[in-house]
């Protein structure tokens with residue numbers, strides 16, 4: 062600290078010399094002497110005395126040696142001239158021994174009576190006074206040292222200002238703070254450092270402080286470089302020396318910054334969308350933010366002091382929480398998802414981070430930041446469902462099915478077990494879909510999925526591969542026969558009719574089974590082999606199951622060969638027709654024949670129409686094949702007519718794929734015109750399913766054919782879903798009962814009943830009945846009893862080559 066007047070202690074003493082002199086003069090001893098010698102006190106207030114006294118003090122304080130006090134003789138002379146007279150004593154309150162003054166007095170003042178003898182007493186008195194003063198001074202000096210030390214040590218700035226605001230004392234902290242040097246500050250006033258108060262305001266402020274003695278307030282000060290900074294000012298006022306302000310100035314820039322940050326943090330805390338909970342080390346909630354209250358439904362009051370356990374949903378086991386707390390104490394933090402419970406009992410998924418706050422290695426608090434991610438989870442679930450589940454049946458899709466397979470494989474490897482993959486293809490889905498529309502088709506698939514699921518264990522997986530294809534993964538099975546039992550169960554549940562739009566529909570299931578790891582070790586291969594086995598079943602007559610065997614691969618290869626061979630079969634003349642007679646059992650006469658195509662491939666041998674017709678339909682070859690059959694059958698029949706069998710009607714199978722072609726009618730007309738067979742002897746057989754699949758366009762073309770004088774039969778009747786309304790409108794003259802009902806008519810009462818009702822229906826619609834599949838005498842007998850008079854079947858003849866048929870006709874006559 063620097064004082065304005067002087068830093069020297071001696072100066073302080075000199076400043077107080079008047080007091081010392083006063084004390085000395087007023088002391089009893091001095092008074093006695095003065096009285097005794099009638100000395101005027103003023104004598105001691107002359108400049109000479111004062112100067113002499115100064116020198117003396119200097120000597121006492123060790124500042125100066127009195128001998129060096131060269132001014133003294135001049136002053137003594139002056140004093141003698143003006144004041145001292147020989148009759149008046151001059152009391153020197155000083156020790157003259159060893160002093161330059163001694164010789165001076167001896168030489169110059171011999172004329173004066175000098176009462177040296179009083180010196181001792183005076184000296185003593187003055188010395189006592191000085192000692193007392195020195196004590197006071199020392200105390201004051203000590204105080205000043207403390208004062209100085211305090212004010213120099215503190216980081217706060219210090220001023221002392223007078224009533225006008227002039228700075229009289231300043232410490233170095235304020236100098237540092239303001240950027241002004243101390244000397245600069247001591248020439249300045251409060252106004253020069255105050256940034257926001259006007260002179261008038263400062264004046265009012267000062268008046269206020271004077272009135273109340275002290276005040277603490279915040280204001281802005283301005284540095285030498287013009288920068289403004291916030292300060293906290295503590296002022297006290299003292300009336301000493303005409304009024305002094307003692308001011309402590311604290312730079313509060315950092316505090317203001319902290320306050321700002323705190324305010325910001327508090328705003329962030331309150332406005333965070335994430336919920337925040339702060340607990341003490343014993344997990345008592347100390348603070349929560351608005352978001353947390355909003356999410357949980359609890360008020361802050363309800364939560365404070367409680368444990369976050371309050372939100373526990375019971376969803377997680379003890380192990381979960383144990384691991385969580387172990388991680389917090391080990392790593393200092395934990396992150397994860399917790400299912401919590403709201404005040405209203407509703408559970409929600411919270412994504413939570415918990416951090417342990419430590420001080421000196423001791424945990425003082427825990428902070429948990431959480432957000433309700435239930436909605437996000439739901440969205441994820443929806444996305445997951447879309448990605449992994451079939452939207453219609455809610456069964457796993459191909460992707461998830463494959464994932465499950467891989468999981469099962471890793472388990473199977475560990476426990477040396479096997480996995481079975483059952484590939485299921487349903488019958489009739491296409492018909493249902495095409496006939497009744499997609500909504501009913503969808504319902505069928507949903508019901509089918511439910512049926513399959515209902516007989517599986519939780520640990521097995523059923524997935525939908527698309528269309529009417531389903532697949533099952535079975536783990537933990539013990540024998541192939543147990544798999545066979547399961548496959549048979551599936552087939553059996555599909556024997557039960559499906560009730561769709563109040564109507565019963567029949568389906569069926571063909572199942573192929575592959576085994577991991579015996580048949581294949583990869584997913585793709587497992588699916589391929591099960592699919593192969595399933596096709597094998599289909600080709601063998603459907604509604605069955607088969608385990609994959611390597612020989613099946615050969616038949617698949619054959620199928621590929623068939624497809625290739627079909628392209629050139631017609632131009633290579635590999636087709637021929639057979640004729641199966643139709644018999645009137647009442648008259649026992651042959652009234653017609655069905656033309657049935659045969660394909661004998663030079664390498665592959667006989668290929669059944671049941672195999673190649675669907676393929677020809679799929680790849681478009683059916684149109685030309687169909688025209689060839691038509692022309693050939695008409696030519697053969699014409700020949701028979703020409704040879705005398707002129708009442709025979711030829712039945713020709715027509716695929717709906719042929720009818721779909723716009724040129725069919727023209728081409729048909731051209732052929733019948735070309736061949737010249739009378740139109741009334743032509744009967745076109747079209748299956749019930751194919752007609753009903755596209756009833757409107759079928760009705761149209763069948764009416765046009767009928768208009769040409771062509772007869773029509775509905776083939777395979779009973780296997781499709783004829784609407785009575787459409788049946789009435791069909792220009793068909795004959796209904797052919799499917800052989801599947803006739804073959805067991807002597808054994809199965811149901812089949813008999815079905816045949817009986819088809820007959821009744823035909824009669825009511827005024828249509829002829831033909832029963833195909835009549836293999837035995839018993840069949841013929843029953844059919845006759847039921848009122849059927851036209852039959853076709855092995856009982857009379859298998860399909861025959863043209864020449865054989867001719868012979869048959871001749872023999873039958």
Ligand SMILES: Nc1nc2c(ncn2[C@@H]2O[C@H](COP(=O)(O)O[C@H]3[C@@H](O)[C@H](n4cnc5c(=O)[nH]c(N)nc54)O[C@@H]3COP(=O)(O)O)[C@@H](O)[C@H]2O)c(=O)[nH]1
Nearest residue numbers: 657658670671674690714715716776834835836853854855
């Ligand atoms: N679009 C065309 N389809 C045709 C043509 N030729 C035949 N086909 C269809 O192929 C399917 C299989 O026919 P196929 O192997 O010729 O079998 C026929 C008969 O052999 C058989 N049948 C006749 N009687 C009996 C019997 O007593 N028992 C028994 N198990 N089978 C018998 O039935 C088939 C005749 O069926 P359908 O046509 O329904 O009257 C078959 O669907 C043919 O339609 C063709 O040129 N074009």
